[in-house]
Amino acid sequence: xAQQADRLEKTxxxxxxxxxxxxxxxxxxxxxxxxxxxxxLHGAGERxxxxxxxxxxxxxxxxxxxxxxxxxxxxxxxxxGSSWLIEKDAVIALLDEIIAKYRVDTNRVYLTGLSMxxxxxxxxxxxxxxRFAAIAPICGGGQPLTAQYLKDMPVxxxxxxxxxxxxxxxxxDMVNALRNIGNNVxxxxxxxxxxxxxxxxxxxxxxxxxxLQHQKSELLTSQ
Numbered sequence: 001x002a003q004q005a006d007r008l009e010k011t012x013x014x015x016x017x018x019x020x021x022x023x024x025x026x027x028x029x030x031x032x033x034x035x036x037x038x039x040x041l042h043g044a045g046e047r048x049x050x051x052x053x054x055x056x057x058x059x060x061x062x063x064x065x066x067x068x069x070x071x072x073x074x075x076x077x078x079x080x081g082s083s084w085l086i087e088k089d090a091v092i093a094l095l096d097e098i099i100a101k102y103r104v105d106t107n108r109v110y111l112t113g114l115s116m117x118x119x120x121x122x123x124x125x126x127x128x129x130x131r132f133a134a135i136a137p138i139c140g141g142g143q144p145l146t147a148q149y150l151k152d153m154p155v156x157x158x159x160x161x162x163x164x165x166x167x168x169x170x171x172x173d174m175v176n177a178l179r180n181i182g183n184n185v186x187x188x189x190x191x192x193x194x195x196x197x198x199x200x201x202x203x204x205x206x207x208x209x210x211x212l213q214h215q216k217s218e219l220l221t222s223q
Contacts, residue, residue, distance in 0.1 A: 002023075003021050003022065003023040003055075003060065003063050003064055003073075004021065004022050004023070005019070005020075005021055005051045006019075006020055006021075006022055007019050007020070008020065008076075008090070008093060008094045008097050016089050016090035016093050017090065018076045018077070018087070018090045018091070018093070018094045019049065019051055019076070019077045020051075020074055020075060020076040020077060020094060021051055021054055021055070021060050021073075021074070021075040021077075022072070022073070022074050022075075022098065022102075023060075023063040023069065023072065023073040023074075024072050024102065025068075025069060025070055025071070025072070026067045026068065028072075028102075028103075032103070033103065034103045034104060034105035034106075035070075035071065035072045035102075035103060035104060035105060036070070036071050036072070036104075036105050036108035036109070036110065036211070036212060037071060037072040037073070037074065037098065037099075037102075037104045037105070037108065037109045037110065038059055038071045038072075038073045038074075038110045038111075038112060038211070039073075039074050039075075039091070039095060039109065039110070039111050039112075040058055040059035040060065040073060040074070040075040040112055040113060040117070041075075041076070041078075041084050041091070041111075041112070041113030041114075041116070041117030041118075041120040041121055041124075042054050042057065042058060042060075042075065042077070042078065042113065042114065042116070042117050043057065043113075043114050043115035043116045043117055044083075044115060044116040045115075046077065046078075047077070047078045047079060047080050047081070047082065048077065048079070048080045049077070049079070049080070050077075051077055053077070054075050054077050057114060057198055057199070057202075058075075058112075058113075058114055058117075058198055058202050059073050059075060059112070059202065060073070060075045061202075062202055062203075070208070071110075071208070071211075072098070072102055072104060074094065074095070074098045076090065076091060076094055078116070083116060083119075083120070084113070084116060084117060084119065084120025084123065084124065085119070085120065085123050088120075088123065088124050088127065091120075091124060092124070092128060092131070095109070095131065106216070107133060107215040107216045108133050108211075108212070108214075108215055108216070109131060109132055109133055109216070110132060110133060110134050110135065110136070110211045110214075111124065111125055111131075111132045111134075111135045111136075112135065112136040112137070112138065113137060113138065113140065114138040114139060114140070114197075114198040115138070115139050115140060115165070115166060115195065115198075116140070117138075117140065118137040118138045118139050118140020118141070118166070118171075119137075119140040119141055119142065120140070121135055121136070121137035121138075121140060122135075122137050122140055122141065122142030122143075122146070122174060123142055123143075123146070125137075125149075125150060125153060126142065126143075126146035126147075126149040126150055127146075127149070129149050129150060129152075129153055130216075132153070132216070133154070133211075133214045133215050133216040134153070134154035134155070134156070134210070134211055134214040135150075135153060135154070135155055135156075136155075136156045136157070136158070136201070136207060136210075136211070137155070137157050137158070137171070137174075138157075138158045138159070138197055138198045138201055139158065139159050139160060139163055139165075139166050139171070139195060139197045139198065140166065140170065140171065141166060141170025141171060141173065141174060142170075142173075142174045144173050144174060144176070144177035145177075147174060147177035147178045147180075147181060147183070148181060150178060150183065151178075151181050151182065151183055152183070153183070154210075154213075154214045155178060155183065155185040155186065156185070156186040156187075156188070156207065156210055157171050157174065157175055157185060157186070157187050157188070158171075158187075158188045158189075158190070158197050158198070158201045159171040159172075159187075159188075159189055159190070159193075159197055160189070160190045160192075160193030160194050160195060160196070160197040161189050161190060161191045161192070161193065162191075162192065162193060162194045163193070163194055163195050163197065164194055164195065165194075165195040166195065168189065171187070175187045186210075188201070
């Protein structure tokens with residue numbers, strides 16, 4: 001099944017909407033198993049109301065180019081002028097919608113994003129840590145005081161050492177805050193990379209192998 005465009009409209013305490021792309025593995029229809037899911041948050045340049053923009057980088061680009069990706073993927077589009085921090089309710093409502101519509105292994109739900117989506121990954125994971133088995137923020141940043149909510153969360157963070165858009169320190173501060181409370185966070189710095197630290201990251205099969213090493217049930221057991 002190719003990556004499909006769809007739209008969420010849901011009323012919680014308010015009505016939230018989200019245009020999004022969803023992809024299911026090619027053997028989904030022939031199987032009755034539950035699949036791991038990656039929720040992807042794009043960067044500021046892909047905001048708007050044209051889902052083709054979301055395919056430019058990251059997970060939607062990967063699944064547009066190959067048919068053997070083993071995860072269900074969902075990639076919402078942030079409206080123009082907004083941010084993932086503002087759209088967090090829509091993101092979580094969308095996650096609930098996808099879990100209701102598709103056979104998702106809720107113990108293997110992973111969150112990742114780049115640039116603005118990296119900031120969104122840190123923020124949403126800290127606010128809803130119970131929803132995710134592992135996170136991979138790329139060239140983003142967060143509030144170090146929120147690290148306490150990610151104490152037991154498997155984290156692999158990425159950043160370019162020569163990033164001239166989001167300084168390396170933005171990720172370093174979060175990594176140091178996590179390490180100070182005992183989180184064995186993985187941190188990859190690309191010595192020659194500027195802002196684009198995502199292409200190499202998302203092309204690296206080790207990231208997806210690392211995701212699959214983690215299940216939410218293990219986190220609950222360790223707490």
